[in-house]
Amino acid sequence: MDTGTHIVMGIGLTALAMHDPSMSGHFGVAATTLIASSLVPDSDTVLKLKNNAAYISNHRGITHSIPFTLLWPILITLLVFTFSKGVNPMHIWLWAQLGVFLHVFVDIFNSYGTQALRPFSNKWIQLSVINTFDPYIFILWCLGIVLWAFGLNAYVVFIPIFIILFFYYVVRFIFRSAIKKQVLRMVSSQDKAHLVKVFVAPTIKFMEWRVAVQTATHDYVGKSYGRNIVFADKVKRQEFPDEALMTSLRKDPNIKAFLNFSSIYRWDAKQLSDNIYEVRFIDLRYLKNDHYSFVAIAHLDKDMHITHSYTGWVFSEQKLMKKLYAH
Structure with a gap:
């Protein structure tokens, strides 16, 4: 997800952390822990300052891996506890672990993906059902924060939000599956017999998806507007370079x-x-x-x-x- 969505998720988790007896009297500690843990896996963005190759090779790579998903919460706990020794460090760690895990988890659902299974696999996990910035998810989190700020109980606000998000993700998977089937129906029978890969990914618009089909002879690229698919480009594939x-x-x-x-x-x-x-x-x-x-x-x-x-x-x-x- 984008940085803004990770921040509002961190604020939402902070609201929930205020119901933890060990954190309830320490808003600054909770906010620092949850917002930092919601952002820290993207610290590799600094590689943009080096060059694009370094950034593309590493962004959402090792910093989103299993070892770092476990390491970041420990580092955050040590840092936060150093400046706030009145809080149980175990509770700081648990909330930090939740924040980091949710960051990595939600990132696997867009088309950029992560290498979340490193070191067991370097494969990019790209489920491609949620755009990097999804306005509906962002607005839902913001609405929850506003309601909480006006005094509503955080559990009353955010538990329903998690339930809504669960069904939203399910709907997005259903949409993606239906569009993929429709795409295959539009590809010529000859090309379909030599199918290599089908790619379907969301855009910022709910009903609009990017589609690409790769066959042994042609590449089809276009968009889906609901169930209506338009191929804007069809190119005959060249032989692979020597x-x-x-x-x-x-x-x-x-x-x-x-x-x-x-x-x-x-x-x-x-x-x-x-x-x-x-x-x-x-x-x-x-x-x-x-x-x-x-x-x-x-x-x-x-x-x-x-x-x-x-x-x-x-x-x-x-x-x-x-x-x-x-x-």
């Missing part, structure tokens, strides 16, 4: 970061001039206004050595070339 070339490309940090992260993509390789050969990997999840915003690109010289590479979100071809040759 394996020797791919071995070289996979060593590049930008290309490696993209390939490790993207769950559905296509590639485009072409000779731009006598001295420039371009290989571009295009994430099919991010088509907007006829432009794929998340890509990885490499330019190679006539000896097939990488001279420039870049990966990230770029919203025009001009900006992409500018960023490519700035690195």
